[in-house]
Amino acid sequence: MTEPDVQGLQRRLAEFAASREWQPYHTPKNLAAALSVEAAELLEIFQWLTPEEADRVMDDPETAHRVADEVADVLAYLLQFCGALGVDPLAALSAKIDRNEVRFPVGRPPGRAARTSKEPDRHSTE
Secondary structure, eight states: OOOHHHHHHHHHHHHHHHTTOOOOGOHHHHHHHHHHHHHHHHHHHHHTHHHHHHHHHGGHHHHHHOOOOOOOOHHHHHHHHHHHOOOOOOHHHOOOOOOOOSSOOOOOOOOTTOOOOOOOOOOOOO
């Protein structure tokens, strides 16, 4: 069995939706809303857990299955959203990492983004 790739998964999702005539409902707005709902369902699993409990969430088979299902739902809606808008998710992620490597250089304390010349100094009186 070959490993799934992004385009193959997007194709399978599109075929699944088409065979059920769901395309009219798969607008960018609806897909973004569904993505948000599924991300919230993933968060719900962790809602009242301590950090230590959250670190061990995959130790319980039932909870691990729920986490995997919600991850799949989030990814499915994200891939469908990207397909609807023509966004290459891997290219978008790569470009974002490139920008973040410049914005957050190695050695800079956490939470202190590198300032560009376009950004005003919020602490300046000018």
